[in-house]
Amino acid sequence: xLKKLYKYDWKSVSMLLxxxxxxxxxxxxxxxxxxxxxxxxxxxxxxxxxxxxxxxxTIFGMGAVAYILxxxxxxxxxxxxxxxxxxxxxxKSLFSDEGYLTNTLPVSADKLLWSKILVFWTWSVIDFLCVxxxxxxxxCYPETMPEILDGxxxxxxxxxxxxxxxxxxxxxxxxxGMLIQYxxxxxxxxxxxxxxxxxxxxxxxxxxVVSFFGINIGQSVIMLTLLLAIPPLSxxxxxxxxxxxxxISNTGGGVVSMVSMLILYLLFxxxxxxxxxYILTKRLNLN
Amino acid sequence: MNPILECRDLTKRYGNKTALDQISFSLMPGxxxxxxxxxxxxxxxxxxxxxxxLVPTEGHVFIDGLAPGVETKRFVSYxxxxxxxxxxxxxxxxxxxxxxxxxxxDKARAYDMLKRLNINPSDRLGxxxxxxxxxxxxxxxxxxxxxxxxxxxxxxxxDPAARDYILSTIIQNYDENATILISTHLISDVENILDxxxxxxxxxxxxxxxxxxxxxxxxxxxxxxxxxxxKC
Numbered sequence: 001x002l003k004k005l006y007k008y009d010w011k012s013v014s015m016l017l018x019x020x021x022x023x024x025x026x027x028x029x030x031x032x033x034x035x036x037x038x039x040x041x042x043x044x045x046x047x048x049x050x051x052x053x054x055x056x057x058t059i060f061g062m063g064a065v066a067y068i069l070x071x072x073x074x075x076x077x078x079x080x081x082x083x084x085x086x087x088x089x090x091x092k093s094l095f096s097d098e099g100y101l102t103n104t105l106p107v108s109a110d111k112l113l114w115s116k117i118l119v120f121w122t123w124s125v126i127d128f129l130c131v132x133x134x135x136x137x138x139x140c141y142p143e144t145m146p147e148i149l150d151g152x153x154x155x156x157x158x159x160x161x162x163x164x165x166x167x168x169x170x171x172x173x174x175x176x177g178m179l180i181q182y183x184x185x186x187x188x189x190x191x192x193x194x195x196x197x198x199x200x201x202x203x204x205x206x207x208x209v210v211s212f213f214g215i216n217i218g219q220s221v222i223m224l225t226l227l228l229a230i231p232p233l234s235x236x237x238x239x240x241x242x243x244x245x246x247x248i249s250n251t252g253g254g255v256v257s258m259v260s261m262l263i264l265y266l267l268f269x270x271x272x273x274x275x276x277x278y279i280l281t282k283r284l285n286l287n
Numbered sequence: 288m289n290p291i292l293e294c295r296d297l298t299k300r301y302g303n304k305t306a307l308d309q310i311s312f313s314l315m316p317g318x319x320x321x322x323x324x325x326x327x328x329x330x331x332x333x334x335x336x337x338x339x340x341l342v343p344t345e346g347h348v349f350i351d352g353l354a355p356g357v358e359t360k361r362f363v364s365y366x367x368x369x370x371x372x373x374x375x376x377x378x379x380x381x382x383x384x385x386x387x388x389x390x391x392x393d394k395a396r397a398y399d400m401l402k403r404l405n406i407n408p409s410d411r412l413g414x415x416x417x418x419x420x421x422x423x424x425x426x427x428x429x430x431x432x433x434x435x436x437x438x439x440x441x442x443x444x445x446d447p448a449a450r451d452y453i454l455s456t457i458i459q460n461y462d463e464n465a466t467i468l469i470s471t472h473l474i475s476d477v478e479n480i481l482d483x484x485x486x487x488x489x490x491x492x493x494x495x496x497x498x499x500x501x502x503x504x505x506x507x508x509x510x511x512x513x514x515x516x517x518k519c
Contacts, residue, residue: 004387012373100371104338105388106360201302286340287301 001107005115010122013089017082017123021130024078028134031067035138038064071138075131082127087190090116091208095198099286109280113191113273120187173258177265185265188272189215195279219268226264289352291316291435291466292337296346299332299490306332308490309346316351316434317463319480321509322470324487325517330470331368333487334439337468338365350435362391364433368440370420374413378406378423385427397430400456418445425453429460436467442476450476478509486516 038060093102094112102112140148157163158171193215197208241247290313299307307329314320322330335341336348339355350359372381378401385392401408404422412420421444428436438457442450450473458480461467471477478498486493493516501512 001388008384008387012375015375097369097371098373100340100365100367100369103340104360104363104365106357107388108357282342284340284342286335 002111002114002118005105005107005111006118009089009093009115009119012093013086013119013123016085017126020078020081021126024074024130024134025137027071027074028137031071032137034063034067075134079127079131082123086120086123087194087208090120090191091194091197091205094194094280095204095286103280103284103286109277112280113276116191117187120190121183124182169255170258173255173262177258177262180262180265180269184269185272188269188276191276192272195276199279199283199285215272223261223264288315290314290349291351292468293349293352294333294346295349297333297336297343297348298345299329299336299341300344306490307336310487310490310492311346312485312492312495314466314468314483314485316466318482319457319461319467319469321474321477321481321484322468322487323472323474323484323509323513324493325472328487329490330487331439332490334365334437334468334470337435337437338363361389362434364389364391364428364431364436366424366428366436366438366441368443370417370424372412372420372424375411377409377411379408381412381423381427382408385430389431391432393430393432396460397426400426400430400460404452418449421445422449422453425456429456432462432465434465436461436465438467438469440471441469442471442473447476454480474510474513475508481509484509486513488517 041060042057092098093116105112136148154163155171158167159175161168189212193212194208196211197204197206200207239247293313294310296309296311297307298305298309310329310333322333324330332341336343337350337355339360348355350363353359376384382394382397385397386394398408401423404426406419406423406426412423415423421441425438425441428438436457441457442453445453454477457467457469469477469481481498483495483497484501485495498509501507501509505512507515
């Protein structure tokens, strides 16, 4: 049943997102072609500074600035639009008129939730890959390739432990942290906020937005309080030494703090998931 | 024989407003039952509770002995009073959807009804009129071989000719052992197909009786009785 739910949830969101990401890639290819044409034009014109060439160079320059501005707005827009669209679709599917069908299907609340989560994850990965590919289309040149490859090599060398255990741990923890924070924490918080919003008598969407930001602020306060109350959890390494340089205390900033953060984020994710499940099974009120 | 539907002290409140107030009754299977009452009497609330779209404030509801949940959704076919279909889907897509999720869905029956109503399975739901969408929804709901059909105002938003079609569709496509619960306030249109009626007002059950008893013992039509009971 989860596979079937995923299939229909995927279909319901993918048309618009595929078009949006296709446009981004097409825009990147157009930019790449324009850069190539401008490069050839500059190479052919050599050092001649006649009025015609100067005007063309100015037009190319202005075009490039406009292109880059639109590109940056497009990249930020597409990432936010993807998140927002997926969240809106989740809300509509569960709590709008569509919810009358979704919530009368003979499937458990867990499957309904996991189907939404998996579609969210899939599109987040596709979104990331498309944005990365788009940047690579525009940035990969024989001159820039060595630096890009160096960057990748450095990342994978760190991740595979070729640069020492400390760096491996740090890279792994940072990587895991990002994954857990986005894929578990953000996704479950989004779902939970939507479910909480459904409990509002009116303005359910506004309720979901308020819940999302409210919980985020609450979570930040809890995290900050914990960090202040328990110094070893702090991500900032605090070293207290004597005048002679002898270390009296050395707290925070280590693996312990990173692991603690990961566990906290995971715990929050579990609480949000269970909360969403509770609302769907015990507090559902489709008005 | 176990009741197909049983309510025990069932109460539903929306804030301070009580939609259903400690109602208790049971219905036996194999009948077409009219859930009749004026607007705001609690009909839709009761049907939503049966389908697990609302959670009772107090009391219990059982469908074939089970609380509403995944199990009951397998054999309860629900037609809400609103359009719940995704507008981006084609009719054939939504038929595929129902076939995927409901084991009791009869695809051939659905296509047959579509053909009789001249609805093209390749048409997108977003391009259809409200009335056509309602017909598609009814076809989907009645194409299931369910044990309980909950039809919430199935004829409220359609023209009289379509009402006749809808009612004949309901009669022709239900199994004798199945139960149909039709919520409506358009009594005269449905009373000829009903076996039993449940009168509901202000969240209370006013009366449960068979249509035969109302006609022969009281000498009234259900419509006349309804007008007397719910006289303003």
